[in-house]
Structures are given as structure tokens and as C-alpha cells.
Amino acid sequence: MFLAFAKGLSITFKHLLPGHSTTVQYPKVKLQMSDRFRGLHRLVPSQDREKCVACYLCPTVCPAKCITVESAENEKGEKYPKVYTIDLLRCIFCGYCVEACPVEAIEMTGAYELADYNRDDFQLTKQRLLK
Amino acid sequence: MMPEMLSLSNSPGVFIGVMLVKILAVFGVTIFIVAYATWWERKIIGHMQTRLGPMRTGFHGLLQPIADGMKLFFKEDLIPAQASKLSFVLAPLMILIPALITVAVIPFGPDLHFGNFLIPQQVTDLNIGVLYIFAFAGLGVYGIVLAGWSSNSKYSLLGGIRATAQMISYELAAGLSIIAIFMLSETLSLREIVFLQQQDLWGVCSFVPNWYVFSQPLAFGLFFITGLAEINRTPFDMPEAESELVSGFCTEYSSMKYALFFMAEYANMTVISAITVTLFLGGWSAPLNIAIFTMIPGFVWLLAKVFALMFFIIWLRATFPRVRYDQLMFLGWKVMLPLALLNVLITGLVVVILQ
Numbered sequence: 064m065f066l067a068f069a070k071g072l073s074i075t076f077k078h079l080l081p082g083h084s085t086t087v088q089y090p091k092v093k094l095q096m097s098d099r100f101r102g103l104h105r106l107v108p109s110q111d112r113e114k115c116v117a118c119y120l121c122p123t124v125c126p127a128k129c130i131t132v133e134s135a136e137n138e139k140g141e142k143y144p145k146v147y148t149i150d151l152l153r154c155i156f157c158g159y160c161v162e163a164c165p166v167e168a169i170e171m172t173g174a175y176e177l178a179d180y181n182r183d184d185f186q187l188t189k190q191r192l193l194k
Numbered sequence: 195m196m197p198e199m200l201s202l203s204n205s206p207g208v209f210i211g212v213m214l215v216k217i218l219a220v221f222g223v224t225i226f227i228v229a230y231a232t233w234w235e236r237k238i239i240g241h242m243q244t245r246l247g248p249m250r251t252g253f254h255g256l257l258q259p260i261a262d263g264m265k266l267f268f269k270e271d272l273i274p275a276q277a278s279k280l281s282f283v284l285a286p287l288m289i290l291i292p293a294l295i296t297v298a299v300i301p302f303g304p305d306l307h308f309g310n311f312l313i314p315q316q317v318t319d320l321n322i323g324v325l326y327i328f329a330f331a332g333l334g335v336y337g338i339v340l341a342g343w344s345s346n347s348k349y350s351l352l353g354g355i356r357a358t359a360q361m362i363s364y365e366l367a368a369g370l371s372i373i374a375i376f377m378l379s380e381t382l383s384l385r386e387i388v389f390l391q392q393q394d395l396w397g398v399c400s401f402v403p404n405w406y407v408f409s410q411p412l413a414f415g416l417f418f419i420t421g422l423a424e425i426n427r428t429p430f431d432m433p434e435a436e437s438e439l440v441s442g443f444c445t446e447y448s449s450m451k452y453a454l455f456f457m458a459e460y461a462n463m464t465v466i467s468a469i470t471v472t473l474f475l476g477g478w479s480a481p482l483n484i485a486i487f488t489m490i491p492g493f494v495w496l497l498a499k500v501f502a503l504m505f506f507i508i509w510l511r512a513t514f515p516r517v518r519y520d521q522l523m524f525l526g527w528k529v530m531l532p533l534a535l536l537n538v539l540i541t542g543l544v545v546v547i548l549q
Contacts, residue, residue: 084244
């Protein structure tokens, strides 16, 4: 019995010795995110416009129904998204939109510090997504 | 002319002045230890659980006790509508004051020469010092019971009831384990007990002091364990038992009243360490009778020993789970009490044979 007590005490004491902490001092030190981490979305730009061709595959596949797309035609006769909004408060970061996109126009970045002060600030418009 | 003990009758003015200085010093040091024991405990337990503990307030969280105090001070002070108001307010004081008052009889150094007087480094040298400690330890449980009862909540009441049962079972064994010390020292004054412990070990070994832990190891173990149970520390924190009783007797408390309970817990921890050190580990005396060690002032040794014991108590908390209630009772009545009685019996036999 006493041997078991001593064993337990020695285990906790070993952890007390320096170099056993696994804590990351978060706001000061940040972990390197994996390349496949599903963070904030980003619309990929091409030369003069976004890559997106407004095919409606991403709002169709989105399980949380958080993507709003309205298509239009520009002067060259190409389809483009007049409105492209992601409601971050509904988004579940599943990445299906990225998988569904036929032209690789949407991707997910490593950004995960998404807190904000207003509910309206979570409606990501096309301009913000293109950054 | 032999220096005489400074007292109220031979020099009232000096006596009161010296007394105030001693009280302020002891109280200040105790409050400081209590405040920083919270930080220390969180740090040690954190590291033992491969965390870091508080890090953000000041250097390695050193300002954490102040931040905690500020936070609790500005919290809303709630008294439940159905609570018994007077006893609800009284209970935190009834648990903190006995804990702080007990420090008064702990000696922290040899007598000082001041003119023609001797000043003991101790707030007051009661000739019944140990009885006084036990009296106030017994009073402390009233605070817990009162807090549990007056909150008018089932968790608090259960916590209070557990505290009573625990106190009754463990105070007996604690008292009995101490009796063996008195059979050796033949005095109840803590000052004289420390002086006796400075002599040579069993009158033979000149450089090792006669600490009672060497002649009474069983009593030391019993007193330390029962002490843990009396101050409701893990693994005997049944009255608080946050996984069963929310927070036990202090469930309904908030703000400064909760802070008082918190302070009382750490004050009790400090006090039980100080008492154990004074009774068994030579109090303020040096661990070896060598010149280098005896040159260091007494309060340094006392604090070092108290901190070592407090570290051990915190270490126990990080290691062992809480005992079950029936295990607690089994340990108290069927293991501790018979062992303490046996210890008294053996000590008595040895003392009689050696006479």
C-alpha cells in the first residue's frame, strides 16, 4: 500500500520537474496550422476578377445553407457572382464548398481567430472574401 | 542581575509596544503566506498536471492573488432569500478567526535580550499552548457547520454534516497522538517543547537535535494525517467535495464571504504545518546542531519547514483521489484511533522502564 503511495507521489513529482509542461502560451505563441486546416474561406482571384463562375454548386452542397450566390453576366458575356456571401455564424467549416467547386475558386485558409463584435460583421461579402 | 521575562506587570508600556509589533509581524506574515499559498498551490498542481498554472498576471502569475482578491471584492455579495442571515454572515468569520488566532502560540525564535528583559519570539507563551490550539481547531468546525446549515441548501447541509462527523472522528486520534509528545516533554507550552527539542538526540548524539519525530515517528504520521482531515484538505476534503456536493458548505457563498472561506482553508493549512513543525520537527531550531546552521535566525528555519510541509500537502492533493466517506470513517475509528492508543501505551511503557 505504502509502496503504491510512494509510486504515485514520485510520478507527480517527476512531472513537476522543468520541461514537462505541454502548455502553449497561446496569444504569445501560436501553433503551426496543418496545410489541410479548414479555417476562414477565401475566394481566389484571377487576373482581373474572381475565379468563381457562379455555378451554384457550393450553395447546393452546403449542409448549413450559409452561402448566398447571385449570378450575373459581365460585358464579355461571362457569368460572375454579383453577390457572394458566406454567413460565418451558420458555417460549420466542413469544406464541402471547396470540394464541390469545379474551378477551384474557393479555398480555406489557416485563419481561425474569427471573433468579432457585431453579428453583421460575420456576413462575409465578396470584397472581404477576395482579400 | 538575571534578565526577567517581559510582562505586563514589570513594564507595561514596553510590553504593549513589543506585543503590537509581534502581533502585526505574525499577522502580516501569515496573511502574506495565505495569499501566496493560493498562487503556489496553483503553480505546483499545474506543473504536476503538465500545465503551467497562472502565467498572465505579472511575472509567472505572481500578481494572481491580488487579481483574485480584487475580483472577489467587486463581486455581488449574495445572501439567499431563505438563508438564516445572521449565522450566514457569521459563519465565514467563525472559520477564519480560529485559524488565524492559532498562530499566536507558535514560537519563531529564541528569547531576545532587551535591556534587562527577555522577550520570547512568540506572540504569547501560554502554558497550555497545545490545549489552546485544539480548542480553536475544534471551534473551526462550527464555522463549517453553521455555513452548511444557514445556507438552507441541501449541498451545504450535507457538507456541514460531513464536516461534523469527520471532525469528531479525527480530533480524537489527533489528540491521542499528541499525548505521546507530552509524556516525553512533560509540558504543554510550545516554547518549552521547542527548547526541549534542541537538546542532543536521546542524550547521546550531539549534533542531531532531539526532534520528537525521531522518538515518535508513528505519532508524527498520525498527527499529520489527522491534521489533513481536520483542515479538510485532500484526500479528506469531504465537506467540500466539489464532484459530489457542488462546493459543499460554501456553495451559496459569493464575493468576500467566499474569499474568507478560501483564506481560512489556506490559513488552516499554514497553521497545521506550523503546529506539526513545532511539535515534531523542532520548531524554529536548526536541523543540525552545527554553527553554520544555528547562526541562521529561527524564523527562517520555521518558515522553511512550514513551506516544506505545505509543499507536501499540496503534493498530496495533486496525487491522491478523495477517499470515500465510509473509508474515511473506517480509517478514523478502526485504524487511526487504535494506533494512537497503542502509541500512548508503548510510550508510557518505555518512559516507565527508562525511569
